[in-house]
Amino acid sequence: MTGLRWGILATGGIATAFASDLRTAGLDLVAVGSRTQESADAFAARFEIPRAHGSYIDLAEDPEVDIIYVATPHPMHHEDARLALQNGKHVLVEKAFTLNRAEAEDLRRLAAERGLLAMEAMWTRYLPHMARIREIIAAGSLGEIRSVSADHTQSLPTDPAHRLNDLALGGGALLDLGIYPISFVWDVLGEPVGITASGRLVDTGADAEVATIMTHAGGAISTTLSSSRTAGPNTAVVLGTEARIEIDRVWYSPTSFRVVAPDGTIIERYESSVEGRGMQFQALAAEAAIASGDTAGSQLALPTAESVAIMGTLDEVRRQIGVVYPSES
Structure with a gap:
């Protein structure tokens, strides 16, 4: 394990399930970002997260975060994952990866340019x-x-x-x-x-x-x-x-x-x-890929190139x- 510091972008139902499974796996969940400070604070209190950000940009710019789980609705995946990548963060993007192939290819290209992992959160592949x-x-x-x-x-x-x-x-x-x-x-x-x-x-x-x-x-x-x-x-x-x-x-x-x-x-x-819902296995796979230097995601159970295709x-x-x-x- 790399000991990566996780942030969660958005605070809806899927973010809640993921946060719970991160805690189950003992991974380091350090920050959450929401569109409102109130929502971020409530989510942080529930999962004992030390930092709560009232905007996505604040989460993306947090120097204490290494990787961000993007849990917004489908049309926002591309923009929100881009924001994280542009700020030097690896991303695990809730499935479906994006709205279409063009957006997915853009994320893969940007991640490659930055030496970062852009991975689809198709958790089933990792069970x-x-x-x-x-x-x-x-x-x-x-x-x-x-x-x-x-x-x-x-x-x-x-x-x-x-x-x-x-x-x-x-x-x-x-x-x-x-x-x-x-x-x-x-x-x-x-x-x-x-x-x-x-x-x-x-x-x-x-x-x-x-x-x-x-x-x-x-x-x-x-x-x-x-x-x-x-x-x-x-x-x-x-x-x-x-x-x-x-x-x-x-x-x-x-x-x-x-x-x-x-x-x-x-x-x-x-x-x-399996303890919990089982979403922790994809997080462990992301950490392992980054630790091994596979930021292209080519060795994942769902390679990034395959997510694009x-x-x-x-x-x-x-x-x-x-x-x-x-x-x-």
């Missing part, structure tokens, strides 16, 4: 059960992988004014939910060579449901389903010629899975035992279903 799944796949235990399927389906607020339904705030199922199964598909099968997407938009123009069918190298096929209006199984399956992996609900959080032979025999059972996949999905964010028009 212990996902690390074990990658080991099983790398060992060839599944044979040739022919398909991957995963859903992320929840019944979330339908209020048109809610962030999840507001295009100006990056609302819709894709960036909040769809990023999980699409990133998982990339993890297992790599970059898609063909993408077909379908979606249903609500009156605000945000996507309530998104489905994808993608083809990958060697002809493998992936399917994903994301919905903000229906609660589904939230499971995932990796099908190989010699065995399959069945990941239980909720597959993108600490959970169990089975490796199953074609005849139904259980080859391996895995049970997760995944944003390109999301761009194409949005193009096909007809979602354009106001800042892009």
Whole structure:
């Protein structure tokens, strides 16, 4: 561990979960920044954080902070991460990394120029059960992988004014939910060579449901389903010629899975035992990358270059279903 000093930018629900898991892992959380001093003070008191800043710029300029977790809504990720990078801070940026590939590429370029890490906070990639799944796949235990399927389906607020339904705030199922199964598909099968997407938009123009069918190298096929209006199984399956992996609900959080032979025999059972939500593992990975000098993020479970490319996949999905964010028009 590098003993990095963490700051958190924003004080909403995801920032709260992350701060709790940082404390669980014993990492050094030293500062928080909010748009108001009152909110920063309340957050700092809750998590015993020594410094509370009433603006994001004050947090970014804090000389006692080494790395900043950016926890603002999607459209602000680029601007807020840029602010931190320009002030010499590494960044862990809440998923989805940015609104689009162009913004993601800009962050990667700026980080490279400054010798800093710009990492997407796709916490699922760093969970212990996902690390074990990658080991099983790398060992060839599944044979040739022919398909991957995963859903992320929840019944979330339908209020048109809610962030999840507001295009100006990056609302819709894709960036909040769809990023999980699409990133998982990339993890297992790599970059898609063909993408077909379908979606249903609500009156605000945000996507309530998104489905994808993608083809990958060697002809493998992936399917994903994301919905903000229906609660589904939230499971995932990796099908190989010699065995399959069945990941239980909720597959993108600490959970169990089975490796199953074609005849139904259980080859391996895995049970997760994780303290907290599990967001601490991505923070530990960020610290390890910086300690090793991998500020390009090339050795991460989700390399920075891959985060950029995944944003390109999301761009194409949005193009096909007809979602354009106001800042892009």
